[in-house]
Amino acid sequence: MTRIGAAVIGAGVVGLAVARRFARLGLETVIVDGEADFGTWTSARNSEVIHAGIYYPFGSLKAELCVRGKKLLYDYCYARDLPCRQCGKLIFAATPGQGVALDAILAAAEGAGVTDLRRLDAQEVRSLEPLLGCHEALLSPSTGIIDSHAYMQSLLGEAEDCGAQFARQSRVTGLSRRRDGWGVHIDGEAEPAAIASLVVNAAGLTAHLLARQTQGLASGHVPQVRYARGVYFTYSGRAPFSHLVYPVPVPGGLGTHLTLDMAGSARFGPDVEWIDEIDYSVDPARHVGFLAAARLIWPELEPERLVPGYAGIRPKLSGPGEPAADFMVSGPQDHGLPGLVNLFGIESPGLTASLALADLVAEKLGLGWEEDIDASR
Template sequence: MDQANILIIGGGVVGCAIARNVSERWQDVFLVEQFPKLGMATSTRNSGVNHSGIYYPKNSLKARHCVEGNRLTYEFCAKHKVPFRHTGKLVVAADAHEEAELLSLKKRGEDNGVEGLRLIDAAEIRKQEPHIRGTAALVVPSAGIVSAEELVHAYARIATNQGASIVTRAEVVSLAPSGKNIRVGLRIGDEEDSQEETIEAKCVINAAGLYADEVAALLGNRSWHIYPVRGEYCEIRGPRASLINNLVYPLPHSHGLSLGVHFTKTLWGTVLVGPTARYVEGKDNYEKGRLAIADFAHSAKTLLPEIAESDLQLSYSGLRPKLVPPDHKGIVDLVITRDPAVPQAIHLVGMESPGLTAAPSGKNIRVGLRIGDEEDSQEETIEAKCVINAAGLYADEVAALLGNRSWHIYPVRGEYCEIRGPRASLINNLVYPLPHSHGLSLGVHFTKTLWGTVLVGPTARYVEGKDNYEKGRLAIADFAHSAKTLLPEIAESDLQLSYSGLRPKLVPPDHKGIVDFVITRDPAVPQAIHLVGMESPGLTAVPSVAQHVTHLVAEVLG
């Protein structure tokens, strides 16, 4: 039986980009692809656009990986001589009613960190694209086009040069946990002449595209169902291809199914018109019931009135792995996660557009900082190989910046009184009651401080606001009432109000019991380490926590 450190299932652009990255750091990397060639399915049956990241919700994986992947794709193509063109694109409002949507799209792009966005009027549109008709457009400078097929092969070539083994015509037929590893059953070869092989891998990465749900199901994980959506294209060739100079898009459909039928000036000088978007039966249904040329001409005339059916000829089609059924509205994010039951497996599911652009994203994390006071601040950017989120009360918000919304922090205020002067002699050291059964706190206790006073507290109450230290503070009488249970001779006059603090609770008020710390690498962005819910006994645990995190950093940096 062969042994592997990492086995990647799927030889599309995502799988090949992962193979290239992980083979830089680890030996014994295998990639298996069920089809005869790499990238035969979704990866090379698209527009070949290097997207900018303007369409996707803020903090989503699609937004973050698209913006980062856009830059990395250009850098990779330039370095490894993959054909590309940095064209920019126009997103065109067909009439005045659509112009407000352009403004919303511009703001979303800016929120996602897309640079250089600007609005232009009809006259400026005609300067850039003389045959396009619209009332306004959003200029997106970072968009461009790339040879998807050559990009896939470049990733694969580098992975192979770094020692990775790539096997085509290799279908995964079984996955089974085997101790700390996963046993992968493969059928290799054509149907008429195949053989069964087994590889045992320490880590399995499911990048199987249209079939990622079926691969996950082999491990018993049926969290996802992929619905194939077919995108079809026509093409303008010859002299009429001069009608379009670069990339021209309509406003995207509100249902989120696609970005609309658009125009892509290809690297070889033709113009792609498409894709359409229709749910179809079958993950290999590229041709059955293809649309007529008239359907493309009808859609295209909105922005390009002089297009005629005779200018168009049918081209290829592709299938996108949608995670939602036909009645769903809106954009659905990528899924990049470790399997909850078999954590040696990592699933990438729903890797549709902007998958081609997003594929190389993820080696480092770009951190945007605002430094200084509100009145006098400046913006800085740091790129880090590892980011440690130890943001306390705000750790959930920091995680959300990476698209991880696994946690919600509920601030719980603990308030104190203090006994000073001679009455502090009532207590010699530390005295605690039995803890509350609900687990919210250890109860109001007595702490003889290093400076000789006695702290009485803390209380424990859920409050609104992560800066709410003072609003609605308890009265001294409340502390005296609690303290008298163990110290009957305490009087209100012995007490004076002291400070308060906030604890980052991970559970809402109706929860019972103690909740553990969270110290974990981000499942989607493993260069990030999150420390969440770091309440009591955080002060005591710090040296051990620091060692734990240091080990995780070593995993990240290798």
């Protein structure tokens, strides 16, 4: 039977960052995913935004890892000439009454260690974005955008350069405890395909389902996960904006916002819809609601150019009307099982925090933190 140093389950951006981290430490690492390619779920269906860390409660993992991860991610991309741009973001109050929401955002950001936000009046906003009408706004200069596919390709390439292997179309359906590690079971097979000394469950939307099939893991260490689908509509044609533009947040998300890709194309979204099953469908009938939300940002946009784009799904640890939950990174110190880390609720800002999350996973397993993120090896 094959014995390996580490199995990373899930080839999304966090799983790839963890695998790269392990491989650089010299661990014989296998990335296992049920799909034919990497990053086909949550990691490929988001806004590709490098977040500044301004929305998350002081002391939370989201706040800590987003702020740390943002720096790591920019350094990583700049050192490798990967496509990214620190374009900045405007969070706008459409009416005077929404100024209170900006107050709360500013206070939370400063508490989380984000000290570069600037408050702008309507005239200052128009000097940056002439077509954005609002009462006032916050400017986040360290927010940016990234080509998430290029980033994931780089993570996988560096992991493979250090000896990691990518086991595609191999769905992990269970983990069994062994005297010398963890049995990794593929596609319901009774016998494990490999024995791994370390296992990281980074399966994203299905991490909780795999955790339920992990021998010895008490049910109290497996959270309830809810799915929140967010739909995006894209705009065919170049948008006259150079910054990302966000309204004040709404329950369950950050509101329908305008983001840009590396080519300058615009997309609006995501909205928030609570669903029970993984379903990426986009209903064209949602155009009416998206048009109304988009016109709050860009009143002059041409309606026929706003077309259905794609949908993403967030694995959330809190439901409608509940306080937003933190990331859950559960290691041996938490659940009592050696060599196992489970990651639950890794939604936004998971892309931004990916390298910092990889460090935290390594720390949970006693492997320490990485200091040379700028190096290609």
